[in-house]
Amino acid sequence: MRTYESLHDTLSFYSINCHESYYVSSGKAIFSFPDLPFRMDYYALCICTSGEINIEIDNQKYRVEANDFLVSAPSTVIKFLHTSENFKMQLLFFDKNFLIKNISNPFIIEKMNLFNKGSYSIITADPKNASLILNSMGYMKRKTKRKGKFTEEIIRASIFNLLLEVAELMNKENDNTDEKEEGKKDLFLRFHQLVKENIQHQRSVQYYAGQLFVSNKYLIEIVKKSSGKTPHQIIDETLLGEAYVLLGNPHLTISEIAFELRFNSVSAFGRFFKKYTSYSPSQYRINENIQT
Template sequence: MQVIQANPAIPVLPLEPDEITGNKQFRVYNYEGNFPNPAEFLIPHRKDHYLLVFVKRGTGRHWVDMTPYVLKKNALYFLRPGQIIVKEEAKQVWSTGVAFTPEFLSLQNVSLSTLPLIQNYHNRHALQLTPADAVVVEDTLQKIRTEYLLPGEWQQRMLAAHLTVLLTYLSRLYTEQFQEDDTVTIDKQLFAQFQAKINERFQQLHEVSDYASLLNISAGHLSEVVKGQSGKPAIKHIHDRLVMEARRMLVHTNHPLKEIAFGLGFSDASYFNRFFKRETGVTPAGYRTNIRKMYH
């Protein structure tokens, strides 16, 4: 298994395409009985992608950021990129999982990244489904799996459409289950405000100090809170938002690179080019060419 080594002590596992579809941004898992990837048991690791797993029935336990979760019948477990996961041995599991990259999420025309399930303000990682909810979720997952096994021109769009329905439905359940949660601390609220401000002003403001001023706190305090809540530096959240918008513009418009750079608040197109390559590993032009081959 390929490993992205961000920290020698905690490996980061990428989303690996399967042999059937070769899709590098989206993958569906289906298990009936045998628990997947036994080599990962008791090994702390992170993932660089989102993962949703619907457990129809099964036994076992896993840990997310040092919080244990016992597998339950008709439960939905969800993970964000970068969280530390430890799996314990399980006997039998019947489940369906959907994995997708932040890039896949950001390329959709709707704001999926702002949904409650994705933001996860309450820092929960499991939803208990009623029998009726389980039927809806299982049916949607089956539609996703069917489309996933039919590669073609419309596959990415259809996967995105079904995923939009699934995430929206689960976000409603998330809000209903945790609306009375009293664990939303001041730090969590500040982190949510910081993310909201980024979405409002990322085209104009690129520095942590700018957002600290908007929130009437010091840059040092903001950085400390954001790192504690997300595990990522505050500046990384700003950069990720800029990259997300750049990707959208590169895919969904024919704007010249210079125009995209200026629209994102970069006064120099060459700096934007260096910034994008540093954050993604490819140039804006190279990204536009490669991603359009996938989507068109």
């Protein structure tokens, strides 16, 4: 049992030796998955080509079927629950720094509004649009195999174009959203990303409101409207996801995890964890067979 926090670590689980800043899968059947939640430090676009998978993303459960696809940002916490025997998925992973090299706007991905659930989206595409995405990924896979002088630049441009296609597909579902509402949605997404980046150090709504240059009241209003949750709930859910990831690392004691997450005591961490899961951190490790 271990924690998968990087592209290289994740692929190593599948015996894939990849030291590039991007990876395109073959689309073959996947027979084993990490048992524990893991936090990604890369962008991912995954499309189901057959069968189905039950998956938990940032503590929310989903069933993904053929032509459904997931697009997610770094720091998203994933847990695989169950897959059908005929499950297949095409995967594209890439590092943000790889994509934005030579691009003047470092927030170009955020501007695409790809992540309607904070750091990820799950979209159901019709067969035609799913085929378009798969064809693009197939092209990138072929180019990766035939290494050439401009392969990296071609892959970078291909990923960028693919993300634009996905963004266009998503935006068709939100054509009635006016500019003011888009601004509110953007504020929520920035809040959610800030929480993910600072959760180990900051849990105050006032801190995040200050970072976003809005009042506490306005932030609460926007977050509630965008997600149906309060900022405190978003913060606690993110903290719980971080706790899952750290508990999956057998080299860390529960005391060390409590300290890492800035709890005043181990018992305070235990109360927090039990409040949302109904069992203690140590019981969670026993249930998941995490040997320390």
